[in-house]
Amino acid sequence: MTENKKPEWLEKIIEERIIILFKLANEFLDKNEKRSKRYIQLSRKIATRHRMKLPKKLKRNFCKKCNILFTDKNTIKRKNNQINKIIFKCKKCDY
Numbered sequence: 001m002t003e004n005k006k007p008e009w010l011e012k013i014i015e016e017r018i019i020i021l022f023k024l025a026n027e028f029l030d031k032n033e034k035r036s037k038r039y040i041q042l043s044r045k046i047a048t049r050h051r052m053k054l055p056k057k058l059k060r061n062f063c064k065k066c067n068i069l070f071t072d073k074n075t076i077k078r079k080n081n082q083i084n085k086i087i088f089k090c091k092k093c094d095y
């Protein structure tokens, strides 16, 4: 298997785009939920297309099923003691 390594500058541009989309998603979350979800969807698409992983800090910030950005209001936080991690549960789709 050969690994296509992208130049660093390109990865930076893609990552920046993803971060911008997440910011937009955050802005529209209250005003227009549908649009907000679209932004998350789009950023995931960009990442997939470029075979890049979403930045770590963003990865856990949205629901992988319905693409909604997680906030304190729409999630239930649960501590999983077995793996010592906080698990987010989406209130919207119960995922």
Ligand SMILES: [Zn+2]
Pocket: 063, 064, 065, 066, 067, 068, 090, 091, 092, 093, 094, 095
């Ligand atoms: Zn969800």
